[in-house]
Structures are given as C-alpha cells and as structure tokens.
Amino acid sequence: MDQTHTRALEALQPFIHLANSTSTSSPRLIANLISNATSNPQTYFFAELLENPTIQSLRSPDTPAEYQGYLTLLEIFSWGTWEEYQSTPNLPALSPEQTLKLRLLSLLTLSVTIKHLTYENLMTALSITNPAELESLVTAAIYSSLLTGRLSPASSPPTVNVTSVAPLRDVKPQSLSRMISVLADWETRCGDVISDIEAEIANIKENAEKQREKEKARKSVFEKAIEECSSEKGGENVPSSRMARKMARFGTGAGGIGNKREFSSDDHDDDGYFENGSYGAVDPGLEGRMDIDEGTGSSRGARQVKRVLGRKT
Structure with a gap:
C-alpha cells in the first residue's frame, strides 16, 4: 500500500509541473491536461493539481461552456464516485481509461462506506450489468494493490469481502x-x-x-x-531453665540413659535429694554413696548403668 501511495504521488508530479510552467491559461490546454492526468493508470491523487491556479482558472465566467465541466470532473476524480458523475449534468464524456479509473476510485470509497459489499450493490453503484465485469474490476483493484480481499460468488448473496483499502482518495474540503x-x-x-x-x-x-x-x-x-x-513470665521460667540444664548435664531427658559420672555436691534440690528425672524409693543403707553395677553388654563393651541415688550425709 505504501508503494502504491508513493507511485501515485510521483505519477502526478509531471502534470503539476506542466500546469505550473504553462504561460497561457488556455481552457483547451487545461482541459487536455485534466484528461491526461485522470487517464494515467498510476494517478489516484488529484488535490494538489486541483488547487493549482492554472487549473482553477477554469472557474472564470469567461471560460467557454464546453470546458467548464472539466474542473468539476477533476473534483469527482479527487473525492467523488461514479454515481456523482452520472447524476451531474454537463460533464465531458469519459474515455475507457477514465471510466476504469473512476470505477476503481469509486470501489475504494464503496468498500469503506458500504458494510455488505454484495454483487448487487456494487453493480448498481458502478452501473455494471454483468457479474463477470464486476469480478474483473475487483480483480484489477486487488492486483493494483488498491485493496485486499476476495470474491465469494458462491455465497448467498454473492459478495466481495474486502479486508483493507489503500488510502488513495482525497478529502473533500467540505x-x-x-x-x-x-x-x-x-x-x-x-x-x-x-x-x-x-x-x-x-x-x-x-x-x-x-x-x-x-x-x-x-x-x-x-x-x-x-x-x-x-x-x-521471665521469673517463672528460671527453675525450668535450671532443671533443663541439669538434665542436659546428666544426659537424661526424653527417656535417654546417661553415661557413668560422679555426682557433684550441688546436684541436688533444696530437699537434699538427687535428681535423675524421676523420684523413686531411697534405700537408707545407701545414703551418701552411689553404687554402679557394670554388667556384660554387647561385643563392643556396652555397659548397663544402674544408679542408686540417696540422701547425702
């Protein structure tokens, strides 16, 4: 689409240059310039040519009647449609190249303004009676990169599905x-x-x-x-903390069995009894001493420890 836009601008430049270099405002020469510009297969923009003072000189009341319609014709090629050309009187006849060009330009406008592009709507708007002629026109527009789409002649009703349209129409000043x-x-x-x-x-x-x-x-x-x-609760936690330290030192707690060691004199509570995690009966004859029986164990020399705790003397 961008290349088509560029080609259209480049194709119009020779006609603009010719209009600027014309020393005389001959209505016949201007009319011939408009006919050639609208017949060129690469021109689709005409606003710049339309605004040229030489072209606008056709609005003069002194312009012969046979040439006055060329300015209106150029306006239709810029932003009008085939239907506008058909409904406007006193316009010059179109050549086959101009007819094809105006129908292609009208097809671009119809593709934007009509929601459902049926064969019937397009044939009426473009004054085409043969579906094959319409299909040929749409195909030419697609191959010229004027629009993208596809024909659906087998659908009910037959339609033209247009997905994009090249921005090649001028904007009407009004x-x-x-x-x-x-x-x-x-x-x-x-x-x-x-x-x-x-x-x-x-x-x-x-x-x-x-x-x-x-x-x-x-x-x-x-x-x-x-x-x-x-x-x-800081003060209440002290005895529990002391008890936990004692149990860790004795190797008891959680059902564990401690190793053989000597008890120190401070390992007792205020009541004078030793602690080993439980309170059992005390043999009075064993007060102040601790007997340790070492039995036979496994092959590694494991020892079974028996501790008897009594009251200190």
Missing part, C-alpha cells in the same frame, strides 16, 4: 469541519478514559497504603504483646 468535530469528540472521550484510569490508580495506591499501615500497626501490637508476655 468534510473537514465534520472530521475536526469527530476528532474533537474522540479526544474528549480519550481524556475522560484517561481521567478514569488515573483516578482508579490513585484509589488503588491509597488502599494499598492503608493496608500497609494496618499491617504495620498489627505487627507493632503483636511484637509489644510478645515483649510484655516475656517480661511477665
């Missing part, structure tokens, strides 16, 4: 105000959407900040509660 209005409305809607998005983002950030502050306060309360609990 439609500029409407286009500006449409673009202004579109800009307003875009601004409203952006404002809504920004408000939603601000709301999300605000909620996230509140959630962070809430979590921070909850964590602070939790840590303070832990500190207060540890401070209040």
Whole structure:
C-alpha cells in the first residue's frame, strides 16, 4: 500500500509541473491536461493539481461552456464516485481509461462506506450489468494493490469481502469541519478514559497504603504483646531453665540413659535429694554413696548403668 501511495504521488508530479510552467491559461490546454492526468493508470491523487491556479482558472465566467465541466470532473476524480458523475449534468464524456479509473476510485470509497459489499450493490453503484465485469474490476483493484480481499460468488448473496483499502482518495474540503468535530469528540472521550484510569490508580495506591499501615500497626501490637508476655513470665521460667540444664548435664531427658559420672555436691534440690528425672524409693543403707553395677553388654563393651541415688550425709 505504501508503494502504491508513493507511485501515485510521483505519477502526478509531471502534470503539476506542466500546469505550473504553462504561460497561457488556455481552457483547451487545461482541459487536455485534466484528461491526461485522470487517464494515467498510476494517478489516484488529484488535490494538489486541483488547487493549482492554472487549473482553477477554469472557474472564470469567461471560460467557454464546453470546458467548464472539466474542473468539476477533476473534483469527482479527487473525492467523488461514479454515481456523482452520472447524476451531474454537463460533464465531458469519459474515455475507457477514465471510466476504469473512476470505477476503481469509486470501489475504494464503496468498500469503506458500504458494510455488505454484495454483487448487487456494487453493480448498481458502478452501473455494471454483468457479474463477470464486476469480478474483473475487483480483480484489477486487488492486483493494483488498491485493496485486499476476495470474491465469494458462491455465497448467498454473492459478495466481495474486502479486508483493507489503500488510502488513495482525497478529502473533500467540505468534510473537514465534520472530521475536526469527530476528532474533537474522540479526544474528549480519550481524556475522560484517561481521567478514569488515573483516578482508579490513585484509589488503588491509597488502599494499598492503608493496608500497609494496618499491617504495620498489627505487627507493632503483636511484637509489644510478645515483649510484655516475656517480661511477665521471665521469673517463672528460671527453675525450668535450671532443671533443663541439669538434665542436659546428666544426659537424661526424653527417656535417654546417661553415661557413668560422679555426682557433684550441688546436684541436688533444696530437699537434699538427687535428681535423675524421676523420684523413686531411697534405700537408707545407701545414703551418701552411689553404687554402679557394670554388667556384660554387647561385643563392643556396652555397659548397663544402674544408679542408686540417696540422701547425702
């Protein structure tokens, strides 16, 4: 599509140069220039040529009637359709090349403005009576890169499915105000959407900040509660800690059996009894001493330890 656009601009330049270099405003010469420009198979833009002062000189009241219609014809080639040409009186007859060109340009406009491009709609708009002629026209447009699509003659009704159209039509000056209005409305809607998005983002950030502050306060309360609990129960945990150290030193606890060792004099509670994790009967004859029986064990010399605890003397 871009190459077609470039070729169309390049094809029009010789005609613009010829209009600029013309020293005389001969209506016949200008009419001949318009006919050649609209017959060229590569020209699809005509607005720049239409705005040329030499071409605009045909609007003069002194222009012969037989040439006055050429300026209107060039306007139809710029932004009009085949139907407009058919409905406008006093226009010059078209050559076969001009007929094909105007129908191709009209097909581009119809592909944008008509939702369902049926054979019937296109044949009526382009004054074509034979479906094969319509198919030939659409095929020529596709091979010229004017549009992309496919023919569906077997569908009901037969249709032309157009997927894209080359931007090769000029804009009618009277439609500029409407286009500006449409673009202004579109800009307003875009601004409203952006404002809504920004408000939603601000709301999300605000909620996230509140959630962070809430979590921070909850964590602070939790840590303070832990500190207060540890401070209040700190004194009660001392005996348990001393007992745990004693059990670790004796090698007891959790049903474990300690190794043979001597008891020190401070390994007792305030009541004067030794501790081994349980309180059993004490043999009065064994006060102040500890007997250790070593029995036979495994082949590695494992020893079975029997400890008898008594009251110290």
